[in-house]
Amino acid sequence: SQQGEEDPQALSIQEGENATMNCSYKTSINNLQWYRQNSGRGLVHLILIRSNEREKHSGRLRVTLDTSKKSSSLLITASRAADTASYFCATEGNFGNEKLTFGTGTRLTIIP
């Protein structure tokens, strides 16, 4: 299975602090994506990083990808209460089977 492992499983920080989540995966990929899920809702796409990219930014989000270590990190800067959610990484393998494989997720809680 290529399912990613996310670390930590749960993270609680004070509002205004930075939050970092990590994702590791097992096989070669075409791209890696991060999604957010608020409780009881669908997933929302945050950012996609391709295998030939090392870093990407979107607003307060910064994603890094290290294909040699098969790992990625998501940094949320200046966290807000509204960032409270579960965050999943998902990988598209480079064997063309048209699907994403989701990691186990990190539950982020921002304390006001």
Next chain:
Amino acid sequence: DAMVIQNPRYQVTQFGKPVTLSCSQTLNHNVMYWYQQKSSQAPKLLFHYYDKDFNNEADTPDNFQSRRPNTSFCFLDIRSPGLGDAAMYLCATALFAGETQYFGPGTRLLVL
């Protein structure tokens, strides 16, 4: 404007009574996915369509079927729901396989 719509949002059914969940999209995307997500777990892919081509995951029970009558609509049929099928069912679309997925809000299924 809603892009991926799932109906109903909540579904209660009886053990063994067939149920159909629906998904529609206004994005004209080629690919549609159905995921099952249980509490505090990652979404698990059940199957997906690339246009009219159906792709079943190897570990998806025969109890789960799907139909895609046209580009906009996709249905998930559970022929004989068991207690273990209680979960959130998520529909997602993508323009191309492996790229960004757009999720609906999900249907929460309760089996009594």
